[in-house]
Amino acid sequence: MRISSLHGSLKHVTFIFREGWSILPPLSLFISRFFNDLFLRHALCSVFDSTRWWKSVLSTPGGSCSLVPHCAIDPGVWVNTSSSWGISLVVKEYWSVWCLLLGWDHDDRDISWAKSVALKLAILWLVRNRFSDCNVMVRGDNMGVIGAFNKGHLWNTSCNATIFRMASCLVPFNILLVPVYVASLENRADSVSCSILGPHHLHLGFAFKLPSELSPFLPHV
Numbered sequence: 001m002r003i004s005s006l007h008g009s010l011k012h013v014t015f016i017f018r019e020g021w022s023i024l025p026p027l028s029l030f031i032s033r034f035f036n037d038l039f040l041r042h043a044l045c046s047v048f049d050s051t052r053w054w055k056s057v058l059s060t061p062g063g064s065c066s067l068v069p070h071c072a073i074d075p076g077v078w079v080n081t082s083s084s085w086g087i088s089l090v091v092k093e094y095w096s097v098w099c100l101l102l103g104w105d106h107d108d109r110d111i112s113w114a115k116s117v118a119l120k121l122a123i124l125w126l127v128r129n130r131f132s133d134c135n136v137m138v139r140g141d142n143m144g145v146i147g148a149f150n151k152g153h154l155w156n157t158s159c160n161a162t163i164f165r166m167a168s169c170l171v172p173f174n175i176l177l178v179p180v181y182v183a184s185l186e187n188r189a190d191s192v193s194c195s196i197l198g199p200h201h202l203h204l205g206f207a208f209k210l211p212s213e214l215s216p217f218l219p220h221v
Contacts, residue, residue: 004031010054020057026050049160057167070176074137077125078182079118080189081142083111087118087214088192089125089204095192096204098214109158115145116162117214123169123177125204132173141184 007027014020026046076092086099098121100114122138145159170177184190192198 007031013058020054023050023053052160053163053167056165057171059168070133070135070174072137072178073131073134075126075131077122077136077138078187078189079115079122079138079140080184080187080193081111081115081118082193083114085195086193087114087121088189089118089121090189090192090198091125091204093198094202094204095189095198097192097195097197098210101212101215104214107158112142112144113158113162115140115142116159119145119177119179120162120166120169123166123175126175127169127173131175133175135176135178137178137180139180139182139187141182141187141190145179 007024010020010024010027014024026044027050030043030047076090078090079088081087083100083105086097088095088097090096104114105111119138119140126136166177
């Protein structure tokens with residue numbers, strides 16, 4: 001398939017996968033630089049990132065465009081990351097935390113990657129609790145990751161991979177994530193990510209398949 005045909009097909013597909021609008025610009029710009037069929041151009045990394053995003057999303061079974069109106073929901077979800085200890089998720093008065101293991105920051109996995117994983121954990125909680133056909137507010141204090149999620153990509157390869165997986169989780173359930181920035185001092189998940197934990201009986205007792213760099217923290221009862 002010629003890239004112009006692929007681009008046209010993906011524009012139609014964005015009716016279903018609306019998050020894809022932010023992923024099309026690299027392809028659009030690449031196509032605009034061809035003046036005829038014999039013109040040669042080198043594809044930038046952003047073009048490959050865009051196509052990988054689409055491959056990830058289109059490989060997810062069950063994608064559809066629901067006509068059910070979205071309702072705005074604020075379930076009280078907060079996320080935060082501390083590079084010295086772990087990743088926290090707070091839902092109302094309940095909390096959970098995952099420890100970052102020694103050597104987690106290998107290759108290009110930096111604090112931005114860890115913060116993107118925090119957002120992914122919030123999404124997994126939403127999916128597990130059967131949220132669907134809604135706009136869901138999630139609060140955090142990292143503008144870089146929030147901006148990357150809204151754009152659909154980041155310069156960091158590992159972060160991009162996490163963003164791709166987020167979209168793959170959200171699309172089948174017709175969920176639109178609304179990340180909201182809050183200052184660190186106002187973030188209810190901040191202290192938990194720094195090992196200041198909540199009451200044991202309010203621990204969120206659920207398990208996800210995690211990256212090998214994380215270990216779930218299980219409080220002693």
